[in-house]
Amino acid sequence: MPEPRQASNAVALEQTDDTPLIEITGATVCRGNNCVFDDFSLTLSQHESVVILGPNGAGKTTLLKLLMREIYPLWRDHPVIRILGKERNDIWELRRQLGIISADLQEHYSPEVLGRQVVLSGFFSSVGVWGHHRLTDEQHQRVETVLSQLEVKDLADRAFGELSSGQQRRLLLGRALVNAPAHLILDEPTSGLDLSATFQYLQTMRELIRSGHTLVLVTHHIHEIPPEVTRVVMLNQGKVWADGEKTEMLTESRLSSLYGVDVRLVESAGWYQVMPV
Numbered sequence: 001m002p003e004p005r006q007a008s009n010a011v012a013l014e015q016t017d018d019t020p021l022i023e024i025t026g027a028t029v030c031r032g033n034n035c036v037f038d039d040f041s042l043t044l045s046q047h048e049s050v051v052i053l054g055p056n057g058a059g060k061t062t063l064l065k066l067l068m069r070e071i072y073p074l075w076r077d078h079p080v081i082r083i084l085g086k087e088r089n090d091i092w093e094l095r096r097q098l099g100i101i102s103a104d105l106q107e108h109y110s111p112e113v114l115g116r117q118v119v120l121s122g123f124f125s126s127v128g129v130w131g132h133h134r135l136t137d138e139q140h141q142r143v144e145t146v147l148s149q150l151e152v153k154d155l156a157d158r159a160f161g162e163l164s165s166g167q168q169r170r171l172l173l174g175r176a177l178v179n180a181p182a183h184l185i186l187d188e189p190t191s192g193l194d195l196s197a198t199f200q201y202l203q204t205m206r207e208l209i210r211s212g213h214t215l216v217l218v219t220h221h222i223h224e225i226p227p228e229v230t231r232v233v234m235l236n237q238g239k240v241w242a243d244g245e246k247t248e249m250l251t252e253s254r255l256s257s258l259y260g261v262d263v264r265l266v267e268s269a270g271w272y273q274v275m276p277v
């Protein structure tokens, strides 16, 4: 077997810790008047990359927000959610351990923030860089490296609000990678990216997984599931509808049933594509 290649933008990690990345037991999660999850349980390992699929409104983003401690489950008399073994995580530490990309994040940035500051803000898990943020030379250097690797150096001095949606996404990917986090939590990360940027992003993801990083990916694009992803969790109406090995989960009948539409599925060299029947 070939040696796993080292990710260009992260040190290779040796993960020997068996503590789950996430352990949810009987969670009830309400948003507004709507209880999205009722008695929801799911465990994700630190050692396997997972894709989360499901139709609009299934609860995918809610699950990721739970993982990022942006929302909390209702109180129960037992620990409902443990992240990296802890019931109560230091929120800042957690956000450094988990690199995240979400559409929400894109909306939160002020239009005048410069591209370089977007990437830099990943060091502080903040939305922008402020006067009290002290940056080391090493951090500045790391930002330049990430900007080069993602081929967005030309966006470094441009205002975020003036960039196209895809250019903004590329900078947010840089923000997530700047800390070289062990785990990446990605909510539809390629939305708005053109083909070249999508392929470049996929390559980066593949390298990160091969070098020991864990990916938790939400996507509607079956063709963007990196071959290295081994597990698929299917959500529907706030429930784990199916969960297992990718090869068992990605079948025409399951996908047709999950999305309520007949699909044809093609597999090639570990990549999948769906088409209408």
Ligand SMILES: Nc1ncnc2c1ncn2[C@@H]1O[C@H](COP(=O)(O)OP(=O)(O)OP(=O)(O)O)[C@@H](O)[C@H]1O
Pocket (backbone or CB within 6 Å): 031, 032, 033, 034, 036, 054, 055, 056, 057, 058, 059, 060, 061, 062, 063
């Ligand atoms: N801020 C909110 N207030 C109230 N209800 C919400 C809120 N955000 C989401 N919901 C509801 O929670 C449910 C799950 O939403 P969620 O965003 O997790 O779905 P999703 O699987 O990410 O869907 P999509 O594929 O459209 O992104 C939906 O019924 C949605 O209407």
Ligand SMILES: [Mg+2]
Pocket (backbone or CB within 6 Å): 060, 061, 062, 187
């Ligand atoms: Mg969503």
